[in-house]
Amino acid sequence: MTFTPRVFSGIKPSGDLHLGNYLGAIRRFVPLQDTHETIYCVVDMHAITVWQEPEDLKRWTYEIAAAYIAAGLDPARSIIFNQSQVMEHAELSWIFNCVARMGWMARMTQFKDKAGENSENVSLGLFAYPSLMAADILLYKATGVPVGEDQKQHLELTRDIAKKFNHDFRKQIKALGFKGDFFPITETLATGPAMRVKSLKDGSKKMSKSDASDMSTIYMMDDADTIAKKIKRATTDADALPSEAAGLAGRLEAENLVGIYAALSNRSVDDVLGEFGGQGWGKFKPALGDLAVSVLSPIADEMKRLVADRGEMDAILRGGADRARAIAQPIMADIRNIVGFIR
Numbered sequence: 001m002t003f004t005p006r007v008f009s010g011i012k013p014s015g016d017l018h019l020g021n022y023l024g025a026i027r028r029f030v031p032l033q034d035t036h037e038t039i040y041c042v043v044d045m046h047a048i049t050v051w052q053e054p055e056d057l058k059r060w061t062y063e064i065a066a067a068y069i070a071a072g073l074d075p076a077r078s079i080i081f082n083q084s085q086v087m088e089h090a091e092l093s094w095i096f097n098c099v100a101r102m103g104w105m106a107r108m109t110q111f112k113d114k115a116g117e118n119s120e121n122v123s124l125g126l127f128a129y130p131s132l133m134a135a136d137i138l139l140y141k142a143t144g145v146p147v148g149e150d151q152k153q154h155l156e157l158t159r160d161i162a163k164k165f166n167h168d169f170r171k172q173i174k175a176l177g178f179k180g181d182f183f184p185i186t187e188t189l190a191t192g193p194a195m196r197v198k199s200l201k202d203g204s205k206k207m208s209k210s211d212a213s214d215m216s217t218i219y220m221m222d223d224a225d226t227i228a229k230k231i232k233r234a235t236t237d238a239d240a241l242p243s244e245a246a247g248l249a250g251r252l253e254a255e256n257l258v259g260i261y262a263a264l265s266n267r268s269v270d271d272v273l274g275e276f277g278g279q280g281w282g283k284f285k286p287a288l289g290d291l292a293v294s295v296l297s298p299i300a301d302e303m304k305r306l307v308a309d310r311g312e313m314d315a316i317l318r319g320g321a322d323r324a325r326a327i328a329q330p331i332m333a334d335i336r337n338i339v340g341f342i343r
């Protein structure tokens with residue numbers, strides 16, 4: 001039997017997709033289709049850990065699924081679905097809630113950041129968030145997860161849950177006929193150098209959907225004029241572009257814009273600076289604007305076409321969910337057995 005390594009990743013439908021989601025995540029999912037069995041989820045159950053207007057949740061769920069496809073994920077190869085259609089995610093996350101320890105969750109920096117001073121008032125789901133994420137991954141025994149730096153701690157927790165489950169139930173796992181561990185140890189999958197897109201207004205902050213200024217974020221659905229305008233008004237310093245990457249040190253805004261150019265054109269930063277070194281922003285920004293429009297506009301057009309076709313989107317998500325369930329169900333049946341649930 002040949003072993004195809006399985007990849008799982010997910011994006012939360014809690015806001016409009018932006019360039020950071022595209023360059024940092026979605027675009028990196030595409031080449032993995034050639035080398036792995038790929039499962040890409042729209043994690044709507046994670047989204048509701050904070051309040052979501054139900055109509056927005058639906059719209060964003062469709063939007064992410066459409067972006068996956070418009071960016072080059074092939075629904076005939078990759079499994080594309082929304083999490084809530086496969087109820088085994090919820091079932092396994094409950095079991096993991098009983099494996100993970102309060103202290104593990106309390107240490108999660110993302111929870112501490114999100115809860116802030118308000119930790120008595122956030123949802124119980126927000127606290128348990130990483131346990132559902134571990135369930136997403138381990139429900140398919142996925143071994144590779146392409147995610148950014150900010151999710152590393154959650155993946156560590158996924159490994160801790162897998163190890164504790166393997167340890168606590170080792171007798172039952174063995175009795176079921178498994179030679180070694182039941183859950184694999186999941187690794188972060190690096191797919192080339194990570195592009196961490198920063199705000200167009202402040203190079204020390206991540207590009208984000210929750211930025212106070214609309215001008216700091218390029219949204220996937222922005223039209224060509226809006227993209228060009230946002231790049232034109234992006235904050236920069238007064239110096240000309242350096243002729244090699246080392247010259248960007250300490251120039252956060254310059255580094256971000258050149259990095260975006262390099263990522264969008266699939267070139268190295270040094271290569272881009274070889275072309276633009278010595279020139280001013282008046283030259284570089286229009287070139288970046290044109291490039292961004294040429295890459296993003298066809299994706300936006302395809303996203304718009306897809307989201308307008310609810311019938312097609314529903315069929316794709318349902319088909320993906322059916323395929324996901326076909327993998328998940330036998331694994332879940334083993335888990336129930338191991339834990340001691342009667343069926």
Ligand code: TRP
Pocket residue numbers: 008009010011012043046132133136137145146147151154
């Ligand atoms: N927590 C991830 C994020 O905020 C989203 C996510 C949920 C995820 N489940 C996952 C990512 C499983 C990778 C694998 O970005």
